[in-house]
Amino acid sequence: MKRFWVAPSILSADPLNLAAELDRISAADAVHVDIMDNHFVPNLTWGLPTVEALARSQKLPLDVHLMISDQDRLAPAYAEAGSESVTVHFEACQDPVKVAREIRRLGARPAIALKPATPVSVLDQILTEFDMVLVMTVEPGFGGQSFMPEMLAKVRQIRSRLARENLDIRLQVDGGVKADNIALAAEAGADFFVAGSAVFGSDSPGLEISRLREAARAHIH
Numbered sequence: 001m002k003r004f005w006v007a008p009s010i011l012s013a014d015p016l017n018l019a020a021e022l023d024r025i026s027a028a029d030a031v032h033v034d035i036m037d038n039h040f041v042p043n044l045t046w047g048l049p050t051v052e053a054l055a056r057s058q059k060l061p062l063d064v065h066l067m068i069s070d071q072d073r074l075a076p077a078y079a080e081a082g083s084e085s086v087t088v089h090f091e092a093c094q095d096p097v098k099v100a101r102e103i104r105r106l107g108a109r110p111a112i113a114l115k116p117a118t119p120v121s122v123l124d125q126i127l128t129e130f131d132m133v134l135v136m137t138v139e140p141g142f143g144g145q146s147f148m149p150e151m152l153a154k155v156r157q158i159r160s161r162l163a164r165e166n167l168d169i170r171l172q173v174d175g176g177v178k179a180d181n182i183a184l185a186a187e188a189g190a191d192f193f194v195a196g197s198a199v200f201g202s203d204s205p206g207l208e209i210s211r212l213r214e215a216a217r218a219h220i221h
């Protein structure tokens with residue numbers, strides 16, 4: 001059966017109780033960690049020491065999403081810190097292929113993210129260097145925004161190329177993902193879903209994770 005991954009974004013967790021918040025999402029497939037620098041996006045979160053501490057302290061794979069400037073220089077350290085995957089933004093890399101190879105050499109899976117205004121065509125020559133593509137379904141920077149349905153066309157476009165070329169690359173969506181729109185993203189071809197406010201805003205994050213997975217599967221008849 002086709003597998004869907006659900007990764008709660010700890011951007012929506014209580015920052016003063018991160019350890020307890022992680023205990024509430026043990027049913028997840030990964031933990032999504034948004035690294036923001038108040039420069040590439042207008043918000044500030046964590047850095048390398050937090051990712052190292054997360055890698056040491058809990059078992060779920062770390063899906064690290066870099067929303068920082070100068071990613072060519074800064075991304076490799078996040079691979080070394082124990083991340084399972086490191087997602088770089090196309091818009092913040094001078095040489096995405098070089099940075100992907102460096103992330104892989106250091107033991108993590110390289111992934112590439114596209115902001116809403118960035119066309120899929122930027123991936124033409126570089127897609128096969130990555131293990132995952134992230135289609136942002138909100139403008140990066142903040143949790144709790146509304147899902148942009150117009151991004152589904154990008155998901156479809158990428159999924160059809162992956163199918164045509166038989167590429168084993170995950171397709172992630174991030175931003176405004178909820179139980180009532182996740183099936184649309186899955187139908188368009190996404191198989192990896194980041195959800196922040198939907199999971200941490202719930203009284204039962206574990207149940208919400210199952211609900212999201214079930215809703216994603218619902219498009220398969």
Ligand SMILES: O=C(CO)[C@H](O)[C@H](O)COP(=O)(O)O
Pocket residue numbers: 009011012032034065138139140141142143144145174175176177194195196197198
């Ligand atoms: O990358 C992000 C914002 O830039 C977050 O991961 C994302 O917004 C998740 O939060 P929510 O599910 O509440 O939209």
